[in-house]
Amino acid sequence: MMKIEPLYPKYESYLKDESGLTGEADGIVFPQNTEALATIMRTAAEDRRRLTLQGSRTGLVGGAVPGGGLVVNLSRMNRVLGLEKKGDKDLLHVEAGATLEAIALAAAPKGLSFVPNPTEQSATAGGMFAAGSCGLNGLRYGAGHRHVEALHWITPGGEIWQIRRGEYIFDESSCSLPGGRRIRCEEKWASLPRAARLPQKGQDLIDFLAGSGGRYGAVAGLWLNLLPRPRELWGVLYFFSETGSLIRFSEALLEWSKTPAGQQLTAAEYYDRATLELLAGARKRSSLLQKLPPLPAQRAAVYLELSGDDQGALESALLDNYELFCDAGGDEDDTWAVNSPTEVQRLQQLRHSVTELLNAASTAAAKEQGLPAGRLETDFTGPPEKLAQYLESYRSGLARAGVRGYLYGHLLQNNLHAALLPQDSAAWDRSQALIRQWGKKALQDNGLLISEHGEGRLKEGLLESLLPPEAIAARETLVARFTAL
Numbered sequence: 267m268m269k270i271e272p273l274y275p276k277y278e279s280y281l282k283d284e285s286g287l288t289g290e291a292d293g294i295v296f297p298q299n300t301e302a303l304a305t306i307m308r309t310a311a312e313d314r315r316r317l318t319l320q321g322s323r324t325g326l327v328g329g330a331v332p333g334g335g336l337v338v339n340l341s342r343m344n345r346v347l348g349l350e351k352k353g354d355k356d357l358l359h360v361e362a363g364a365t366l367e368a369i370a371l372a373a374a375p376k377g378l379s380f381v382p383n384p385t386e387q388s389a390t391a392g393g394m395f396a397a398g399s400c401g402l403n404g405l406r407y408g409a410g411h412r413h414v415e416a417l418h419w420i421t422p423g424g425e426i427w428q429i430r431r432g433e434y435i436f437d438e439s440s441c442s443l444p445g446g447r448r449i450r451c452e453e454k455w456a457s458l459p460r461a462a463r464l465p466q467k468g469q470d471l472i473d474f475l476a477g478s479g480g481r482y483g484a485v486a487g488l489w490l491n492l493l494p495r496p497r498e499l500w501g502v503l504y505f506f507s508e509t510g511s512l513i514r515f516s517e518a519l520l521e522w523s524k525t526p527a528g529q530q531l532t533a534a535e536y537y538d539r540a541t542l543e544l545l546a547g548a549r550k551r552s553s554l555l556q557k558l559p560p561l562p563a564q565r566a567a568v569y570l571e572l573s574g575d576d577q578g579a580l581e582s583a584l585l586d587n588y589e590l591f592c593d594a595g596g597d598e599d600d601t602w603a604v605n606s607p608t609e610v611q612r613l614q615q616l617r618h619s620v621t622e623l624l625n626a627a628s629t630a631a632a633k634e635q636g637l638p639a640g641r642l643e644t645d646f647t648g649p650p651e652k653l654a655q656y657l658e659s660y661r662s663g664l665a666r667a668g669v670r671g672y673l674y675g676h677l678l679q680n681n682l683h684a685a686l687l688p689q690d691s692a693a694w695d696r697s698q699a700l701i702r703q704w705g706k707k708a709l710q711d712n713g714l715l716i717s718e719h720g721e722g723r724l725k726e727g728l729l730e731s732l733l734p735p736e737a738i739a740a741r742e743t744l745v746a747r748f749t750a751l
């Protein structure tokens with residue numbers, strides 16, 4: 267039988283993740299293989315004991331924060347089991363607790379990589395899958411789970427399934443499952459908002475399970491589709507002093523990204539002025555920032571990555587988008603363009619620093635002001651063609667509410683994160699109202715309320731207040747059906 271250990275004092279930090287929330291639990295268990303995880307889940311189901319699955323606890327929304335019951339931490343199921351050739355695909359088989367760093371290390375000697383480059387490198391493959399994590403290169407490669415070819419999945423009742431991409435697809439009323447059973451869904455669910463994340467006709471079971479934060483079971487192992495690393499990689503940081511030029515550039519870039527030359531664009535990340543100021547303010551204490559030129563003041567920026575194997579085609583694509591930038595009225599003198607791996611990596615780390623700095627700032631601000639713990643940050647996705655409207659609505663909303671806010675994220679996917687740092691409890695209330703107002707807009711546009719950060723305790727109230735009751739009921743029905751399997 268699996269050893270259940272007390273949380274205090276040794277494992278107290280396992281009650282937290284990067285959301286700023288702290289939970290409670292009766293004990294913690296560290297399964298070391300798939301069978302052990304299945305046994306824990308089966309026993310917990312029989313005893314009706316609540317489980318909280320954890321990878322590396324880098325999640326931003328409290329999905330790994332327990333609310334009683336048992337913590338199941340998968341960090342000791344962290345083996346990289348090997349690279350397999352399947353047709354023309356290179357599949358890396360890993361346990362769910364393998365970190366993205368370990369995956370990158372295993373892939374690199376073969377000239378391969380897990381290209382979506384989804385997130386914080388200490389995150390686990392299972393956490394990345396369960397959170398639906400995206401990351402820098404999501405613009406071209408989609409979320410990390412799109413590159414999962416097969417899974418070992420454990421049902422809430424402790425059954426072990428092997429699921430291969432393409433084998434189990436939802437139709438309008440059900441999906442076949444391993445072992446010859448079916449999971450039922452209702453045809454009327456098709457008319458409910460996409461944001462409810464209910465199954466859609468034609469959807470692969472793997473993609474449906476991704477981003478579900480452990481509601482329908484646990485991932486124990488993954489076969490990741492690795493791709494050859496592109497030979498050439500450029501990182502370009504464009505600065506803008508006027509919102510008008512930024513919007514013109516973004517709109518032109520969106521159209522250009524649909525052309526053959528635009529296929530080389532793999533990342534387009536936005537930083538508003540406040541975010542650049544946050545970075546600039548951290549210069550003294552950041553060795554990364556000290557290696558970069560000072561960030562120009564009073565500017566917003568767009569970071570682009572372009573990659574490919576054909577140097578000539580890539581350079582011509584770079585010139586194309588530089589022209590778009592100049593035509594839009596960007597600040598030509600301030601452009602940074604780099605192509606050595608070390609320099610590109612620094613610009614990627616700059617993006618990463620934003621999340622780190624905001625994590626630290628929001629935890630400190632909540633503590634100082636005596637406000638409820640937990641990051642106040644949006645993860646909405648609207649239609650890409652409405653980007654200008656969304657930018658304006660974030661900007662004017664923050665100004666009206668009088669709340670300190672930072673806007674950054676995936677520009678061309680219109681998945682921008684507005685991180686709010688209220689200065690007192692009245693501003694905290696206004697921040698909540700503002701987040702709901704932005705969420706309503708995303709919902710009206712059939713966008714997403716949760717995109718890459720996954721489901722977690724910080725998002726429960728938002729979903730309940732914005733989704734129609736039928737959508738909430740349908741989500742609960744589906745959990746009950748998976749639990750009853």
Ligand SMILES: Cc1cc2nc3c(=O)[nH]c(=O)nc-3n(C[C@H](O)[C@H](O)[C@H](O)COP(=O)(O)OP(=O)(O)OC[C@H]3O[C@@H](n4cnc5c(N)ncnc54)[C@H](O)[C@@H]3O)c2cc1C
Nearest residue numbers: 321322323324325329389390392393394396399400480485
């Ligand atoms: C500095 C920083 C930068 C980040 N940048 C990005 C970014 O660019 N893009 C992005 O998308 N995210 C980003 N994140 C968020 C975070 O890294 C991701 O959500 C990550 O994928 C979570 O992985 P984890 O192993 O830490 O999972 P955890 O935080 O431990 O868990 C996340 C969720 O997955 C569930 N879970 C974990 N393992 C399993 C499993 N095996 N089976 C079923 N459910 C499981 C948990 O219950 C929880 O709901 C960032 C975080 C930090 C701290």
